[in-house]
Amino acid sequence: MDEYKYAILFGVFVGTMARILMLRTDYRQYPTYLHGKIIHVSLGFIAASLGAIAVPALIEREYTAVTLLTVAATQFRDVRNMERNTLTEIDPLELVPRGKAYIEGIAISFESRNYLCIFTALISTVLYIYFGLPIAIVGGVVSVLLSLRLMSGKTIKSIANIEYTPLKFDGAGLYVDNIYIMNIGLKERREEILKYGAGFIIYPKNRNVVQTLANLGQRQAMLHDVSVSLGVFRDSGTPALTPIMKRDLNDGRIGMFILPQNRDIDLAIRIIGAVPILETAIRMPSESKAHHEMRDE
């Protein structure tokens, strides 16, 4: 297998680089610095090695080597479990929790990034073996770019318009526009909420996304992201100061009540717009068979 030495090294290198590029510590503060990163870079290296080694093994007609990839699949499913467990453990300690759906979304993406890693390493090694280094470099770069593109999903601003709407009280009822949020009994609390709170209305752009925005996990993800990015005016033991999103049953608009510490409205709208759409929240009612038949008639 000596003739494949450089090809394998190249594949492993490109695959690991892809994982490092996909590893972003951003406002989510996840993966955490240093230790979390080391774990994922190491797993990325393992994934890249598997992808790179699979190619020469197949060329040498060592078909059993493919079974090694199933071991990899099991291994990376464990990555998903690991991420899910960690995040679920720490979620109750957040002032505004991520919610199960967001955690699942993060865990899924960690798993899939390892597969992208394998894929990148595999492509690079194949190209190196058959076409030599220059083509392999080009192919490696292309597959890394492709991975990065596959990695980034859609965000809220592509499916909804967001507008700032002042909060108001009707008696004890707190409203964003005409959407009822909750009942606040104490007068001081009401004043506090009017002073520190902010309201937003999220208008779905079409019928499909109404269901996506209605998803409770998606809503919790939005509340979490906004609270992380802008800060949140609350503490443990102040359940009245809880950011909440409620839905207008008539037209599917979502009323959002938040308590940001940074009161920059434009920034808040940008942040809400940048919340990822969770895979688990996506619904496509217009793609159902019944709808297609109706359209064809």
Added chain:
Amino acid sequence: MMNIEKAVLAVITTNPSKVNGGAPIFICESKQEMETFAANLEAITDGIVHSLSEELYIIVKH
């Protein structure tokens, strides 16, 4: 097993004829006293004060 998620922890009122039954009931002299009681109980119980009418507050654990 049934799980009770929300519970009325206390009732605070200035009009005793409106209330009766299970939860602890605090009868207050004035609206101002009612506000003070409610604020304290809210802090102590980690619940939310909801107003059913001008003279009747309840504290609910969510």
